[in-house]
Amino acid sequence: MLRFSRTKIIATLAIILIGLSLAVPSFVPADSRKAFMASLPAWFPSWVIPQRAIVLGLDLQGGSQLLLEVDQNDLVGSKVKALRDDVRGALQKEGVRADGGIQTLKRGVQVRIPDAAARAKVLPKLRELSQPIQNAIAGPGGGNTLDVSEQPDGLIQITLSDAGLIDNTRRAVSQGIEVIRRRLDSTGTLEPSIQQQGAERILIQVPGEQDPSRLEALLGSTAKLEFRMLADSPSGDVDLLPNKDEGGAKVPVERRVMASGAELTDAQPAFDPQSHEPMVSFKFNLKGAQKFGQATSENVGRRMAIVLDGVVQSAPVIRSAITGGSGQITGNFTVQQANDLSVLLRAGALPAKFTVVERRVVGPGLGRDSIEAGTRATLVAAALVVVFMFATYGVFGFIANIALFVHVGLILGLMSVLEATMTLPGIAGIVLTIGTAVDSNVLIYERMREEARSGRSLVSALQAGFDRAFATIIDSNSTMAIAAIILFFMGSGPVKGFAVVFILGILTTVITAVTLTRMMIAVWYNAFRPKALPF
Known part of the structure; x- marks a missing residue:
């Protein structure tokens, strides 16, 4: 128990140092991290330097929140x-x-x-x-x-x-979540949170986004692209759809879909080589190219309607068969509109229209207040625990406090690796794990005290304290882990953020309260050879 090989000590310290170093990027601004990585020589392996950082949630850095419902x-x-x-x-x-x-x-x-x-x-x-x-x-x-x-x-x-x-409805919500995620990822948005709410709703939180108007524009469109033929008359199996080129006047469009956006492989913003106006170029997959080529070859001389979300964007005349599997969409777009439309088409169409039933914008000032309040609570809780442990257990309390700081650092390091989102409930989870972490040390130390009072030698009491308290520590942490896992899978939003931090805290508690504390006590005993417990 009191003998740790040099190899084991070095390995333990190395793991702790690596874990703590992983938390460093979370305390360095993103611009400084990028500048530092850019300054490294080309031959230096970039993977050696930790780069991932904890993402602050909506309640900590502000942003936009939308609640969508299936129409x-x-x-x-x-x-x-x-x-x-x-x-x-x-x-x-x-x-x-x-x-x-x-x-x-x-x-x-x-x-x-x-x-x-x-x-x-x-x-x-x-x-x-x-x-x-x-x-x-x-x-x-x-x-x-x-x-x-x-x-x-x-x-x-x-x-x-x-x-x-x-x-x-269930499938539409599930598919909608994936499409929305692809759309937001294509814009470079920082770590959006997209979760199902109930049976018909999707909750979207985008930290750092203070203008939800473009966000609503990206998510409000189903982006259902269809290629149909203009009908000769409004009678028969046709739909009357507004034509953007004709000021919104309705034109008859055949209901038969010749090809759809589901068969696109790519869509990019471009400029018309003749008019120099923004447009969107697209490419079909093999099946879509065959269908599009057949449709254009059978309808030479007719007008093909390019329909987006029930609106005819343009209706060019088919001069010849288009068999290359590519084309362009024009419609008096701005540069931003062409870029957004290409994002929508690449991400795919929503299975149905989603309406915004609630929108919320959290200002960065409120986020800073939340961070300051959470930081104060964490520091006060940590200070009280440190004072209590040192006053009650002396040098052993000092050892427990070192393990406590390592414990918090490992939580932040693991969250950085996972790029987990830190929310206000997550800070509460850290405060709670501070108490549970020292609770394991209290169990070990009190067991040592009982064994010493029963007449055991100091070495035997130290050994028994760790061995006999270990089962209790595992049992108590296991029950808390079960509750945290249930919260993670059945909760959403802030509840999940709390559960993630709590689960990571339970894992690091076992490491710091048992392995690290045992090693430091072994070093203390071998260095000073005391005759009795210091408390």
């Missing part, structure tokens, strides 16, 4: 539109014609097929459109996405089921 009407509308196309494809594949065409309902479509033989032929294909809802744990068994019903007069209705609507 159920838009979600249902998009699903009904997709269902209509699927039904049309099934009818065409079987060679069946519906009387009166495909009629759209509020939550589905209906077709009338009087001929019983044709109806019997196509009905199984329509039923195949309804898929079982997958449960992440139990697998299939949550119902079907569609309800298919048949009337005696040949009317067939295909509607979204209640379970299907719930499942579509």
Whole structure:
């Protein structure tokens, strides 16, 4: 117990020094870090220098917060539109014609097929459109996405089921989170926090962003890009959409989508070589290039509508087949609008429209006040703990205080490596772990005192103190870790920030309160050879 090899001491100190060095970037301004890294010679390995820093949360450095909610009407509308196309494809594949065409309902479509033989032929294909809802744990068994019903007069209705609507909402929120994350990452925004709130909402926090207007513009657009043909007349299977080139006047556009933004591989802002106006150039994947090439080759001389979120951005005439898999979008864009549109197209379209139900801007002044208040609380708590431990346990209290400072430094180092977000509840978690860290030392020291009073020698009492208190320390920290893990997985926002800090604090407590404290006491004993406990 009181014998530590030189190798073990060096290894322990090296691990502690590395952990503490990882926390250094968090106390150095970003500009200074970049300047220092730029000043290093080219031959020097940059990975040797810690560069990651703790990210301050919205409540500490200010920023913007948006709460988005799925627009159920838009979600249902998009699903009904997709269902209509699927039904049309099934009818065409079987060679069946519906009387009166495909009629759209509020939550589905209906077709009338009087001929019983044709109806019997196509009905199984329509039923195949309804898929079982997958449960992440139990697998299939949550119902079907569609309800298919048949009337005696040949009317067939295909509607979204209640379970299907719930499942579509869940998928839309999940997909929306990923799309929003890609959009914000493309802008270089610093560590946005994007989390699901309830069943239909997404909470977005962007630290350091004081102007939420551009943020709303990036997130408010579904960025649903479609390439369709302009119709010759407003009758038939067409939509009347506003045309940006004609001052918003509505023009007939065929409902059939020739190609979509989902098949894009890249989109970049550019300038028109003739007019020198900003535009967006795009590239299709192989499948999209084939569809786009076929559409343009079959419709030479007609106008193709480039539709973005239900608005015709431009409608150029197809002069010849475009088989290269690339094109341009023009529409009197500004440079900023062209850049934002390219970001939206690269990130992908949102599955449905999301509306802003709450917006909040936290000023940097409030963040500084929070930091100062949290810092004061941490320093006061640490000072009181240090005084108490030194007054109660003497030199052993001094050893515990050294371990305590290492404990806090390791927490900050681990948070820097993980680039975790420090929030005000996170500071509260650090204050709490200060108390729990010394609690482990108190258990060890009191056990030593009991063993010494029972007549054991000093060496035996020191050994028993660590050995017999170790199980209690593990048990108490394990129960706290279980609670912290539950908070992390079931909580959100500030609750998760508190849980992360608390979990890291529990891990470092075991290291500092047991390994580091034991090593320092061993060094103290071998140096002074005392006859009794110093407290």
